[in-house]
Amino acid sequence: MPRPVDNTVVSELRERIQRLEGASGRGRQVLPFGVTEIDRRLPGGGLVLGSLHEVAGGGNGAIDGAAAALFCAGIAARSKGKVLWCVTRPDLFAPALAQVGLSPSRVIYVEAGDEKALLSCMEEGLRHGGLGAVVGELARLSMTASRRLQLAAESSGTLGIAIRRWRRQAEASDFGQPTASVTRWRVSVLPSVPLPVPGVGRARWLVELIRCRAGESADFEVEAPDAKGRIALPSELAHGSPEAQARRRSAAG
Template identity: 60%
Template sequence: MASSNAARIAALQEQIDAIGGGMARKRARLPFGCREIDDRIGGGLSFGAIHEIAGGGVDAVNGAAAALFAAGIASRAKGPVVWCYVRDDLFFPALTQVGLDMDRVLFVQSDNEESVMDNAEEAISFGGVSVVVSELVRLPMVTSRRLQLAAERKGTMGLIIRRWRRQTEATDYGQPTASATRWRVSVIPSEPLPVVCVGRARWMVELMRARAGECFNVIVGACDEQGRIEVVGNDQLMNEARSA
């Protein structure tokens, strides 16, 4: 049911594009490789659009999960990547472990968020870049609209990582923006192993808002060395619960 609804909504979006632009614009998509996700969002994350990602809390662990989720997406896209930020706390070995080749990435550090927004818009408008990642506390509607329009013109994917220093700032994530999708990534206990060891990290991934799909949540294994996640099925979770 969810996949058929997503297909109908995607078809309606193409009709709207045809009315507004004189011809339908076929949006390229980047699949996650998981039917449980791709079937609900029209086949994958769309290029020519911006997507918001946030951690499930204001702590560093959930913030890192959101960044790794974004890095995994960028690693699977072909072409150059631009990463715009203020806080100098990126852990590059972790980005490499989820498949993001540092030779493909141009990191742009700014003194303030206004400059991050300007640099992101410039990078998206430049063209020839597959993904532009921006780290922001707030995303005003006007700014999101400018980024969205630039992404539509160039076919670039914009990933906005929403980062907060305090809980009160997280309330901004409920405000409307022009983003195509809005995600939340929360850290949960890792995969249990039959020996005393730490298994593959796991996340609760929630689609909180989507233009061409319905909201949902899934439990996934964190990004592997190719940037791919893996949905953990209900049967597997039940078996793990019985053996715990």
């Protein structure tokens, strides 16, 4: 009969790993999603501040990045302070960010000439230490570049988010390459909430936690952020139903 796992030993090991990975061994703060099913999958109960996180869109969203951007905007909306948002393509729709709680007055927009300049802007923003979050949209993220961003985030305690966007669907395979990011997410669009009257209901997403350092992979069907940046699990959702599984397979494809 297998021996039960000693949770005390597991906790101690996680603390030792965090001390080795952290900039100075200090305890790291987290930003919870406020959804128990998600937060319990993340070490510490939320997204670790002072770290780099990666988000990409699934399916056609790998090109437009709309759902991924709104997912990140909801996270940034719940941070404290200004948000630096770096892009190379001038297609960011500010009113949509405002709908998920990220007011235009909080966002500093930077349009970089290329991804090399964008990475430099992100690194400087992360090292600054006076921002709530630094977000950058880019196609490629090497181990070296991601490590520099991770170290910069650790030095200031600022939340860093890399939104991966590609110009061609075939390029999305780059998302499988290893990086120094603490978590890696993929957000795919699902059919919106049905309404009893004509109209479009609240958007739904399949959010996949593909990688989590010192944690486990998982996927969640959620409703898009509200006006305060908070996502939610649909109250009537039956995760084990065939309909839910079919929606997930369709979105992931």
